[in-house]
Amino acid sequence: MEEKDLGADLASVLVTAEQIQDKLAELAARIDEDYQGRDLLLVGVLRGAVMVMADLARTLHHPVEMDWMAVSSYGSGTKSSGVVRILKDLDTDVAGRNVLVVEDIIDTGLTLSWLLTNLSSRGPASVEVCALLRKPDMIRVDVPVRYVGFDIPNEFVIGYGLDYAQKYRNLPFVGTLAPHLYA
Ligand code: PRP
Secondary structure, three states: OOHHHHHHHEEEEEEOHHHHHHHHHHHHHHHHHHOOOOOOEEEEEEOOOHHHHHHHHHHOOOOOEEEEEEEEEOOOOOOOOOOEEEEEOOOOOOOOOEEEEEEEEEOOOHHHHHHHHHHHOOOOOEEEEEEEEEOHHHOOOOOOOOEEEEEOOOOOEEEOOEOEOOEOOOOOOEEEEOHHHOO
16 A cells, blocks of 8 residues: 555555565664573564564564464453453463564553563563554553654554554555544
């Protein structure tokens, strides 16, 4: 997809495709250095993290393993209740492993906070987080995020894994959605 495919549904481009790829290269260089000589398991959180995971992994020189989790919030259907259930668990035993959780966005931080507690209980050697986007104004719980791409304002963002009603995940950039769609 390209900008013009969205027409009036796109309000603005917040992070361009080039900015995303440049940032992932920068983060990958840090990750390569930090995990030199150590094994590394990337854990992508479905579905939003698919794009970040794919591009980050291809930019790394490190021979990583990749696995996936799918989680969902209990209750009202809002994603930020903080009470999470696992829809798809890892196929990998993370005991003794260096785990790097890969996320598209940290909003309230509640999903990640739950996930970090869950993964830590499995006895990994280490657990760190890499997130492409973070909304500092929305954070409700302090989560340690070692690798952050961009801090963004509290706007409805789509693209590069992020959806509106399950669409627009396949944009190569991150944009804001025109308010008439969700007002
Ligand atoms: C998004 C995102 C994070 C979570 C962040 O996933 O990928 O997992 O929300 O929100 P939080 O910081 O407020 O907990 P979402 O539930 O939208 O599912 P998706 O990845 O399938 O789109």
